[in-house]
Amino acid sequence: MGFFSKDIGTLNDLFLHTMRDIYYAEKKIVKALPNMVDKATDDGLKTVFERHCDETEIHIERLEKAFQMMGAEARLVSCPAIEGILDEADEISGDIDDDMVMDAALIAAAQTVEHYEITRYGTLIAWARELGRADCAALFEETLAEERAADHTLSNLAERRINLKSAA
Amino acid sequence: MGFFSKDIGTLNDLFLHTMRDIYYAEKKIVKALPNMVDKATDDGLKTVFERHCDETEIHIERLEKAFQMMGAEARLVSCPAIEGILDEADEISGDIDDDMVMDAALIAAAQTVEHYEITRYGTLIAWARELGRADCAALFEETLAEERAADHTLSNLAERRINLKSAA
Numbered sequence: 171m172g173f174f175s176k177d178i179g180t181l182n183d184l185f186l187h188t189m190r191d192i193y194y195a196e197k198k199i200v201k202a203l204p205n206m207v208d209k210a211t212d213d214g215l216k217t218v219f220e221r222h223c224d225e226t227e228i229h230i231e232r233l234e235k236a237f238q239m240m241g242a243e244a245r246l247v248s249c250p251a252i253e254g255i256l257d258e259a260d261e262i263s264g265d266i267d268d269d270m271v272m273d274a275a276l277i278a279a280a281q282t283v284e285h286y287e288i289t290r291y292g293t294l295i296a297w298a299r300e301l302g303r304a305d306c307a308a309l310f311e312e313t314l315a316e317e318r319a320a321d322h323t324l325s326n327l328a329e330r331r332i333n334l335k336s337a338a
Numbered sequence: 339m340g341f342f343s344k345d346i347g348t349l350n351d352l353f354l355h356t357m358r359d360i361y362y363a364e365k366k367i368v369k370a371l372p373n374m375v376d377k378a379t380d381d382g383l384k385t386v387f388e389r390h391c392d393e394t395e396i397h398i399e400r401l402e403k404a405f406q407m408m409g410a411e412a413r414l415v416s417c418p419a420i421e422g423i424l425d426e427a428d429e430i431s432g433d434i435d436d437d438m439v440m441d442a443a444l445i446a447a448a449q450t451v452e453h454y455e456i457t458r459y460g461t462l463i464a465w466a467r468e469l470g471r472a473d474c475a476a477l478f479e480e481t482l483a484e485e486r487a488a489d490h491t492l493s494n495l496a497e498r499r500i501n502l503k504s505a506a
Contacts, residue, residue, distance in 0.1 A: 176435035184439050187430065188446070250429065251450060254422020261418065262355065267344035271352050278356070278461040282419060282454065289453040293446040296496060328464060 185297045190245050192290045193233045195252035199283060200226045202256050210276055211269040215327055219280070222320050229313045236306045255282050270331065277328045284321040291317060353465045358413050360458045361401045363420035367451060368394045370424050378444055379437040383495055387448070390488050397481045404474045423450050438499065445496045452489040459485060 178184050203223040210216045237244040259279035266272045291314040298307035346352050371391040378384045405412040427447035434440045459482040466475035 176433055178430070178434045178439060178443075179436055181439055181442060184430075184434070184443055187433075191426070250422040250425040251419075252422070254418040254420070254425075257418040257422075258359070262346070262352075265344055265355075266346045266352070268347055271346060271349055274349060274465070275346075275352055278457075281457050281461065285453040285457040286450065289446075289449050293449065297442070 181297060182301060185294065185301060185303075186240065186242050187247060188290065188294055188297070189233060189236060189240075189242075190247040191249045191251075192287070192294070193230070193237075193244065194246040194249045195286070195290070196226055196230045196233065197246065198249070198252050198256060199287075200230065202259075206259075206276055206280065209263055210273055212273050212327070212331060214330065215273055215276065218320070218323055218327060222280075225316050225320070229316070232309045232313055236309050239305050239309075240303070251286060252283070255279075255286055258282075273331055274328070277324050277331070281321055281324050284317050284324065287317045288314065288321065349465060350469060353462065353469060353471075354408065354410050355415060356458065356462055356465070357401060357404060357408075357410075358415040359417045359419075360455070360462070361398070361405075361412065362414040362417045363454070363458070364394055364398045364401065365414065366417070366420050366424060367455075368398065370427075374427075374444055374448065377431055378441055380441050380495070380499060382498065383441055383444065386488070386491055386495060390448075393484050393488070397484070400477045400481055404477050407473050407477075408471070419454060420451070423447075423454055426450075441499055442496070445492050445499070449489055449492050452485050452492065455485045456482065456489065 178187055200223060203219050203226065207216050207219045207223075210219060234244050259276075259282070262275055262279070263272060266275055291310045295307045295310045295314065298304070298310065346355055368391060371387050371394065375384050375387045375391075378387060402412050427444075427450070430443055430447070431440060434443055459478045463475045463478045463482065466472070466478065
């Protein structure tokens, strides 16, 4: 994009572009999560990743509903940020040779993904309100609450991992 | 890394690796910020980016101090996540043909960078405590507070941008 013309002239264009970016990211995340389930040692962590995979499917459906509400095509635009975040997670997990350390790294990687989504949905909600699209804002608020809850659960699991280690 | 051997065997290794990752990211951010100053239209936004550039220099110095405290070399390891986040910001700003929309996109891009740093420093603080390194945790807490404040300022600027637009 941007080679022959500047495609984004209005906030509405930027809003749709950003929806397409996070739509691509959510589709990448739903594919990456089963791999994280396999790598995790702690059963609680595996369950959190599995549950978040189901939630991510719902986030994808909400985005498709929002595209419909906007009368816009549910296209994907490539999202270099999520590619980089997931590449980094893959790279580091390939370097780790200890189960407890692997779980610590997986939690950190998953929280990086959550924070990317938290900032993107926060921005989309603000722009939706500015554009008078309370319907889209309400949908994205549901997703944002789930992303924040997932981040919080991961922080709790990180503490549990520490406690388990101390008790070992 | 990870091709011939698995280099990360302990949480201490993971801690140092992650410090080197965010050290690389901070050095990239300090180079990207002057470009964002140039692209921004709103004077308040330009000032926030300039001030954050100075803060980022201090974050780099704190990391160098932490490497010294740990008796470890202040090496860089490539950080695909920040590369992706900055590439995405560059890509989208090349597609925008309106000053107000550009400012909105720049604020969103900067908040993505802030959230990446917030999650990384949050993780480093937790690991520093686990490793009994209250000295490093205290340094990173100062940085984390500044990253959170920058994110908050950007949210306020986004609202100001909306108010300015409504008044126009």
